[in-house]
Amino acid sequence: MGWWAARARASRPARGVYGGRVRGRPATLEVMRHTTAEPAGRPPSIAALTGLRAVAAVWVVLFHYRADVxxxxxPARHLDPLLASGYLGVDVFFVLSGFVLAYNYGHRLDRWRPREARDFVQNRVARVWPVQVVTLHADLLYAAAVGALGVSADGHRRTPAAYVENLTMTHLWFSDRPSFNAPAWSISAEWLVYLLCPLLLLGFARVRRAGTALAGAAGLYAVMLLVFALFALPNGNVPHAGLLRVVVEFVAGVLLVRVHQQAPRGIGRAALPVAVALVLVVLLVPRSHGGGYWLAPAFALLVLLLAAGTGPLAAVLSTRWSVLWGEASYCLYMTHVLVQPLLRSVVHPLADGRGSAAGALVLVLDALVLGAVALLLRRAVEVPARGLLRARTRHAASAPRQPVGAPNG
Structure with a gap:
């Protein structure tokens, strides 16, 4: 643990460290959505990765709002390749999750510690489950109101069995078909790797060299792309593509932490050119993102470069507003599809027949509504529920053990 923290301090700028100061304000902002209160010696946060979460979430929103935009x-049709590839934002989330969890917990789970593993899983539940439950029931109420319960013509499942699966965040494990709040499929996928993460970090601790880790990450992506190349359906996916993507990209993110630890800090300056190149490839080479996920390895590279914390792109993504929206990105991701019918029925008619300028104003209004809903859910549900669940966990862990058969009071 001491070596890990010392190496992290040597390679990370002081800005953004927990308990320090950021632009004259207390640095209480989290890295992504995988952080918990930790003891002194924990590696400092990487604010640019929090900002990257905001970009990924907005990209997913644009994908689902593409037809409306x-x-x-x-004129936005000229950007159609960029909007149509927004589903790749989920691939950014997956590699980010692996990277940040290994970065934050690798020193604690480098040996088998049952209590640490249990606390890790409980913290993951506290982090994602409350919002999952609230959005599940919001979708249930909406479906009941419009008569969309059951199984729709396109296979969307709103059944009692799917409800139980959503409550336990296992709905993707049993079926590729969406159920209830559609974006939550990725939460089910991540829940699987969260459960596996303590074991993954045991293996990660035994990967000592950056070259070995980099080769492992590249090999995982190569296997994933080969599977898509050989077995893709006409829609570009393969059966259980979500589970394949999350396992490969999450583990690759874990491995890249070892590369990050041994890489020169100056590599962060390459993040902006890589990001610009990615956008140009998406715009000019449509087949690059046509369901085959060929750009996924580039997102892993971008995460690695931004983790260095240097360069102009990292500076932009580390600003207070970028970090704020990165922290709210989970709530934005989980609510944007739920809000879409309301916006289409109430807000979008305001622009009918009034041209692109009116349409642009309506899109700004869309953004304001989506942002307000995300911030409200974060403030009213995500943060207090997470604090409550973690407080109960800490209380249970610190309570004295009773003899077997003793009364519970």
Whole structure:
């Protein structure tokens, strides 16, 4: 643990460290959505990765709002390749999750410690489950109101069995078909790797060299892309593609932490050119993102570069506003599809027949509503529920053990 913390301090800028100061304010902002209160010696946060979460979430939103954007503002059709590839934002989330969890917990789970593993899993539940439950029931109420319960013509499942699966965050494990709040499929996928993460970090502790870790990450992506190349369906996916993506990209993110620890800090300056190149490839080479996930390894590279904390792109993504929206990105991701019918029925008609300028104003209004809902859910549900669940966990862990058969009071 001492070596890990010392290496992290030597390679990370002081800005953004827990308990320190950021632009004159207390640095209480989290890295992504995988952070918990930790003892002194924990590696300092990497604010740029929190900001990257905001970019990934907005990209996913644009993917689902693509038809609305292009109808309201027809010139936006020139950006269609970028909007149509927004589903790749989930691949950014997956590699980020692996990287940040290994970065934050690798020193604590480098040996088998049952209590640490239990606390890790409980913290993951506290982090994702409350919002999952609230959005599940929001979707249930909406479906009941419009008569969409059951199984729809496109296979979307809103059944009692799917409800139980969503409560336990296992719905993707049993079926590739979406159920209830559709974006929550990725939460089910991540829940699987969260459960596996203590074992993954045991293996990670035995990977000592950056070259070995980099080769392992590259090999995992190569296997994933080969599977897609050989077995992809006409829609570009393979059966259980979500589980394949999350396992490969999460483990690759874990391995890249070892590369990050041994890489020169100056590599962060390459993040901006890589990001610009990614955007140009998406815009100019549509087949690069046509369901085959060929760009996924580039996102892993971008995460590695941004983790260095240097360069202009890291500076932009580390600003207070970027970090704020990165922290709210989970709630934005989980609510944007739920809010879409309301926006289409109430807000979008305001621009009918009024041209692109009116359409652009309506899209700004969309953004304000989506942002307000995300911040409200974070403030009213995510943060207090997480604190409550963790407080109960800490209380249970610190309570004296009773003899077997003793009364519970």
């Amino acid at each position: 292009e109808r309201l503002v027809p």
